[in-house]
Amino acid sequence: xxxxxxxxxNPVIDEFNLKYRxxxxxGPKDLKMHFGTTIKGEIRRQLVxxxxxxENIPAGVLQSELDDNVKKHQGSIHPSMMGGEYxxxxxxxxxxxARVILKSVTMDVYSIxxxxxxxxxxxxxxxxxxxxxxxxxxxxxxxxxxxxxIQLLDTARREDGEGGKGGLIDSARDYFYSExxxxxxxxxxGTAKSEFYPELTxxxxxxxxxxxxxxxxxxxxxxxxxxxx
Numbered sequence: 697x698x699x700x701x702x703x704x705x706n707p708v709i710d711e712f713n714l715k716y717r718x719x720x721x722x723g724p725k726d727l728k729m730h731f732g733t734t735i736k737g738e739i740r741r742q743l744v745x746x747x748x749x750x751e752n753i754p755a756g757v758l759q760s761e762l763d764d765n766v767k768k769h770q771g772s773i774h775p776s777m778m779g780g781e782y783x784x785x786x787x788x789x790x791x792x793x794a795r796v797i798l799k800s801v802t803m804d805v806y807s808i809x810x811x812x813x814x815x816x817x818x819x820x821x822x823x824x825x826x827x828x829x830x831x832x833x834x835x836x837x838x839x840x841x842x843x844x845x846i847q848l849l850d851t852a853r854r855e856d857g858e859g860g861k862g863g864l865i866d867s868a869r870d871y872f873y874s875e876x877x878x879x880x881x882x883x884x885x886g887t888a889k890s891e892f893y894p895e896l897t898x899x900x901x902x903x904x905x906x907x908x909x910x911x912x913x914x915x916x917x918x919x920x921x922x923x924x925x
Contacts (some may be wrong), residue, residue, distance in 0.1 A: 708902050712842035718892045721791055721810050730890040733792045736761045737781040739776055739807050779803025782824040787811055794890035796864045806864050821852050828855040845893055883908035
C-alpha cells in the first residue's frame with residue numbers, strides 16, 4: 697500500500713499547512729540550519745544540530761565530509777554510524793532540503809538536494825550507491841511547497857526500475873513487509889527530516905501509523921475470510 701495513496705486518509709491532515717513554502721533555500725541561516733543542511737552523516741548531523749549552539753564542537757566533526765580514516769573508524773564501532781557519510785559531495789550552490797532515513801543496518805540515507813540553475817531551482821535525489829532517480833517535480837522557480845516536497849518524496853523512483861513504483865519511504869518498507877516481516881516491525885522503517893519543512897517528520901510519523909492501521913485491518917479481514925472459508 698503506497699503512502700501517497702493514504703494521504704487522503706490521514707486523520708490529522710487538517711493540522712498541516714500543505715501550502716507552506718519556504719521563502720528561500722539560500723537565505724540567512726542559524727548554525728543549526730547551516731550544519732543540518734550540509735553535514736552528510738546522519739548520526740553526526742543529529743549530534744551537531746542538537747548541541748552546536750550550546751557546546752564547542754571539534755572543527756573536524758562540523759565538516760560536510762569526514763576523513764576516510766575517521767569514517768572507517770566510525771563504521772567499526774557500529775555500521776549505523778556510516779549512515780549518510782558516503783553520500784556524494786555537494787555541487788556549488790547545492791544544498792540539502794530534506795532527507796529520508798531508513799532503519800537499515802547501515803542507516804541508509806536519501807538526500808534531496810536543490811541547486812540554482814539559470815533562474816530555476818533544480819532537484820535531485822542522491823544515495824550512497826550512485827543510483828539515479830526519476831523525480832517529479834524536477835525543477836521549479838520557487839522553493840517547493842509542503843505538498844510538493846511530499847509529492848517528490850512519495851513518487852520518486854529508481855531509473856533502473858528496481859525497488860518498485862513506491863516512493864523513497866514506502867518502497868523499502870513494502871519490500872520487507874512482502875518478504876515476511878510483520879507490519880509492526882516495518883511500519884516506521886523510513887522517515888523524513890528537513891530543516892526547511894519542520895513538520896515533515898511529524899507528517900510521515902502520522903502517515904506511517906495510518907499505514908500500520910490500514911494493514912492490520914486488512915490482515916484481520918483476511919484472517920476472518922480464511923476462517924469462514
